[in-house]
Amino acid sequence: MAAILRDLLRYHAEFRIGAGLIAVVLLLSVLASFSPYPPQDVYVVPPDVPPSLTYWFGTTSRGQDVFWQLTFALRNTLLFGCTVALISRLLALVVGLLSGYKGGWIDRALMSVNDTFIVIPLLPILVLFYFVMRDRMSWLLLAMIMACLGWAYDARLIRSVAISLKAREFTQSGLFSGMSTREILVQEHLPYVMPIVFSTTMNNMVWSIGLEVTLAVLGFTDINTPTIGGMIYWANQHTAMVAGVWWWIAFPTIAIIMTFVGLFLLAVSMNDYIDPRSRLHDFGGAS
Amino acid sequence: MSDLLLDVCRVGKTFTRGGLLSAQRIAAVKDVSFQLDAARPEILAIIGESGSGKTTLSRMILNIETPTNGKLLFDGVDLATIRAGPRRLAFMHKVQPIFQNPFESFNPLKRLDRYLFMTQRSFAAADRRGTPEMAVDETLRKVGLSLGEVSRRYPHELSGGQLQRVAIARALLANPKLIVADEPVSMIDASLRVAIVNLFKTLRDDLGISIIYVTHDLATAYYISDRIMIMQNGRVVESGDAKTVLRTPQHPYSRQLREAALLPEIAADLSVRMDDFNSSTSSERQI
């Protein structure tokens, strides 16, 4: 793994840039642990101070330091994206692999559930959840809901690969070697769908973070937990742009764009490397 | 127990293609019956062109496909009653497959010896002494390889002939009574083919394993098999002693196959070369 990362860093420009951007974002989110101020506290610094040596990214109209606020926001936003991606990938893998390999009534049952989730309209459902849950709507609950809504399309993708894998002779070899269904799925098929999982992880994070920002900006989330969307929400509440407090909006926006671009570039370059076809191409040589 | 190893009893297989309204039914195998004697191991060749149903028939014998009519009895047990769990494992203990494409028989991303140890683990008899390594090595030596040549290797590091030997060794580790080989040498290079074909003879003579050899190649079928069945459009059109049937085919289709098979011995005699199958008999050519 270390060798792969080194090779990627050395030879893949997209990976270098992507990794650099994500490294900056990660560094910022780690800094949250060293913040001098608790994230919820307001009026701990003078309000509306433009970026300076004392306050690198300036301060908000609520008397918060934008830099430290941003570190909390990035940490929570990334954590949110990872949680959604992790849970939804697990769901997509289990449903996709099982459905593709087993076929028959299991496939039909799982796919009818799957298709139901594909056609559910997202935004209205999320807003509805917010209005039902109100104050009990924590970011963890929102992550769970989004994970449940975000796996279906990728499960279909994985299923289509699993169906073609099932028809390949090595699956039969595994079966006749006495492997259980779980062993075949995990050991034989999983490596082939990993490229899909990796690239969709990045895409899924971009999707879930984007949606969370949207909801937060509109105020449909738990606004007391600082997230990137939450920061923009508060900035809008205080009409920061009109008041000339541009740094309150600019820095969260730059941070989120960096995250998106970084994740996208990582997805592209990792996909290039992990794809079994290009790996086999390296092995194969002539013929 | 029964004195028939395999009793194929009027089996048929119909595939349905298309949707509910435009369903097309294709009969791949129609009313095929034959038996294999438990006491007398033999090589039975199933010969046919693409679409003759020979592969579907072999898949039904392997219990990968279920027949739509008729039944298959292995050792007196109806294959339809074997679906999962220990009964399926017991069936695979006695019947093992060998596939057409040696490069596809093993997962290209995984090490080869894994399949051997997996099979050893699943089917090893309790009384077998020594470590799994010894058992695997012993079996590999039966096919002219050794554990040293195979362990820690990936499929792409071995030639097609070697891989097919590993596939045979894997099948042998289950200690089967019947091996179903679907075109096992059609993708093997000419210089390696004879050795593999000879190996099948050894398995029959020394280990007492019956082999169902599915092929389109009349010459190798003549060379190794005791009995042959010629299939056309899902039906058996002629069967019997291999040497007799191939020397003097009776059914018009068998005769057509026999005549169409390009046999190198004809080449030594230029008078029957391809040129003369065409209208012109002159040896002069326009330039």
Place this chain on the structure above:
Amino acid sequence: MKTMQADRPDAAQPILAVRDLRAYFRTDRFGVRRDVRAVDGISFTVRRGEIYGLAGESSSGKTTLLKTIAGAVRPPLEVVGGEVDFAFLPGYGGLHRAPAAEVARIRWRHLSYIMQGSMNALNPVRRLRSAFVDFAYPHIGVSRKQFEREVIVHLARLRLDPSVLAAYPHELSGGMRQRATIALATICRPDVILADEPTTALDVVVQKEVLGMISGIRREIGASVLLVTHDLAVHAHLTDRLGIMYAGRLIEEAATAEIFRNPLHPYTRHLISSLPRIGDDVPREGLAGSPPNLADPPPGCRFHPRCPLAMDVCRREVPAMLEIAPAHRVACFAVNRSAEA
């Protein structure tokens, strides 16, 4: 019985001459550089009007050789040395070095192809008629109506109904599709047809029919054919001369009947003697070992690790192709030595 080739004056200018051709797959991924020497110093000529066969196993380089001759040289494949001279394309040393305009002039008119999967040559979403119009019409200086008539006459030679022109490739059976590809390859009466495993995907009955047609139409239009297939039986029935390839090199070449009657190279001898024949119950011997990895071939003669006649010199030096008997070239020290004695 004498071969047909023997009557032909040898001085006839070859339509295609390959001289010391070297084509390697060069990969340079993540800092690891590797050369796979798929074609390593091959020389032979194809005469006007003959069918020259190339036989060899997978990874013997036969398909790469054909690709290189056809000018389909794209990375990672690289021509490292040698020349390919067509009589109709002098001065460039190969299609891969010729300018695009020259290549366009030559394609289909002088040089055409019959490939393994006929689906590749035919566009799956266009009717066959458009394939004929696209490829052949620019080369035949006649009106559209006249062209259509000629195509129909030509299809009849391959026993194809004119209605196939209105069909899509997937609507035809494998045999018909391959016949249509042959019609396409021969309509412009090219000088050379390159055929790569033209019948391997077909069933035996159809295969025989298609081989007969290749032979017949070739005679009618007087083209030379370079036929690549691993199937020696196909060579036995179709080719005039046969070259045997092993691990990227040509190791034996002679008239096809001569190769089958009197194979000299130990590898060829094994290939011929190990073919099972119906009616012949003699047990066949297998050959030990495997073909070498072309990224790291053995030094000297590449067959020596498997050769029953291997001597010291075989491990050190590369045997040259020498004419042992009239029109019979072999690259083997053991055979050369016994011929000298």
